[in-house]
Amino acid sequence: MHAIRKLADGLIGLSAILGTLGLLAELVVILIDVIGRAFGAPLYGSQDVTTMAMVILVFGAMALCDRNGGHISVDLLEHRFPNWLNRVFDVAAALIGAVIFAGLAWAVLESAKLSVMLNLSTNLIKLPKAWFQYALSAFAVITALGMLLRAVELTFTGRDVRKEGTPEA
Structure with a gap:
């Protein structure tokens, strides 16, 4: 189980690094565009790049957000339930989340197939949309x-990685 967790943390770290690169690209493009607009020469295609970089930013960081327990949770009644019931809720939430993200990956992958077939691209600089759809599916x-993996760990070992802090990079 330890080797699988280490591999998962490596993939999550890689995903987060790619999300960070998306954030940096977005920051640079917006900065150049805003400065350019002040001088009457906005950056051509900045809307295309910022839109696609946002896909990388949001979905690249999603796995790390889950790993660190960053998703919204309401714990109004948690202290009133026994630990075993709270663990059942945590396992159920992780499994439901896994199904939702797997469904999202499948739906976007199907959409990417259409984008390839129809040769869809962004409006101005013609970035192929399928590239970003494939990235979103992978994330x-x-x-x-x-x-x-979190659901399996909670079920069989009782270990909750969200309470252990950030993974080693």
């Missing part, structure tokens, strides 16, 4: 697998 699969 969603990594997130789903991370959630599934």
Whole structure:
């Protein structure tokens, strides 16, 4: 189980690094565009790049967000339930999340097939949309697998990685 967790943390870390690169690309493009607009020469295609970088940013960081327990949770009644019931809820939430992200990956992968078939691209600079759809699918699969692994760990070992802090990079 330790080797699988280490591999999962490596994939989650890689996903987060790619999300960080998306954030940096977005930051640079917006900065150049805003400065360019002040001088009457906005960056051509900045909307295309920021839209696609947002896909990388959001979904690249999603697995890390789950790994660190960053998703919204409501714990109003948690202290009133026994530990075993709270664990059941945590396992169920992880499994439901895994199914949702697996479904999202599948739906976006199907959409990417259409994008390839129709040769869809962004409006101005003609970035192929399928590239970003494939990336989103991969990030969603990594997130789903991370959630599934968390459910397995909670079920069989009682270990909750969200309470252990950030993974080693």
